[in-house]
Amino acid sequence: MNSVETERPYYRWYILFLGMMSYLFIAGLSRMCMPVLFKEISDDLGLNMLEIGAVWGMDPLAGVFIALPGGLIVDRFGVRRTMFFISIFAGIFGALRGFSVGFISMAVTMYLFGLMAATMPSIVPKVTAEWFRGKELGLTNAMLNVVWAFGSMAATMLSANYFSPFFGGWRRVMFVYGIPCILLGLLWIFTGRDKPVASGASKSPASHSLLDAFRHVVKIREVWVIAFITTTYWGSSMGLTGYLPTYLKL
Numbered sequence: 001m002n003s004v005e006t007e008r009p010y011y012r013w014y015i016l017f018l019g020m021m022s023y024l025f026i027a028g029l030s031r032m033c034m035p036v037l038f039k040e041i042s043d044d045l046g047l048n049m050l051e052i053g054a055v056w057g058m059d060p061l062a063g064v065f066i067a068l069p070g071g072l073i074v075d076r077f078g079v080r081r082t083m084f085f086i087s088i089f090a091g092i093f094g095a096l097r098g099f100s101v102g103f104i105s106m107a108v109t110m111y112l113f114g115l116m117a118a119t120m121p122s123i124v125p126k127v128t129a130e131w132f133r134g135k136e137l138g139l140t141n142a143m144l145n146v147v148w149a150f151g152s153m154a155a156t157m158l159s160a161n162y163f164s165p166f167f168g169g170w171r172r173v174m175f176v177y178g179i180p181c182i183l184l185g186l187l188w189i190f191t192g193r194d195k196p197v198a199s200g201a202s203k204s205p206a207s208h209s210l211l212d213a214f215r216h217v218v219k220i221r222e223v224w225v226i227a228f229i230t231t232t233y234w235g236s237s238m239g240l241t242g243y244l245p246t247y248l249k250l
Helices: 011-032 034-045 049-077 079-099 103-117 120-131 135-167 170-191 210-217 221-249
Strands: none
Touching: 011 034, 011 079, 011 103, 011 120, 011 135, 011 170, 034 049, 034 103, 034 135, 034 170, 034 221, 049 079, 049 103, 049 120, 049 221, 079 103, 079 120, 079 170, 120 135, 135 170
16 A cells, blocks of 8 residues: 555654644633733723623634534645645734724624634544554644643743733734744645545545535534534633633732
């Protein structure tokens, strides 16, 4: 068999590394830097607490519209091309937050960034599902969650206390966090590979459109149950992580 997996047996760990870095910088650092910077952002842009909450809510709001389609898109176009697109635009939209001049511009750029960040839980675990089996699958999924938690913790600890004073304000922190996301996109497209399809394995018919796939998925009752559970969990979690750092800094 002439495949990446047989010729380079350790390559899957490199793909896992790309997935972990995507989780770290996009879902971790670039997303979770916002709550600890909201005090500085609100002072600069003149935002009140209601507007801060609305800005923070743009991220999960975007997830409502993109999480399910994101999973369908990666099934159709593959992890490599999808992660290239998401990483590049996560970096661009994340950096654009630094150009915000008021509530509207901050909310719009936060929503655009959220469209990219909210796809991470749908797409990155597919890397482990494609390249790993058995006990390794459980281990690699745990590694993804650990690196996401580490990125969130690092963003909370460093963004306002160290990075903002060092780089000269919250705007430049947005720019700095955008750089590794764009670099990750380049690594995905130039060094990433999709898992080769095993001989004899069936592929999804190309004639099935994304709309057809979406119509099929939304009819599955279990999908709605998972969506409801996820909504309640993230609703409480995002409220806590968004407002608590802001109140502690007041």
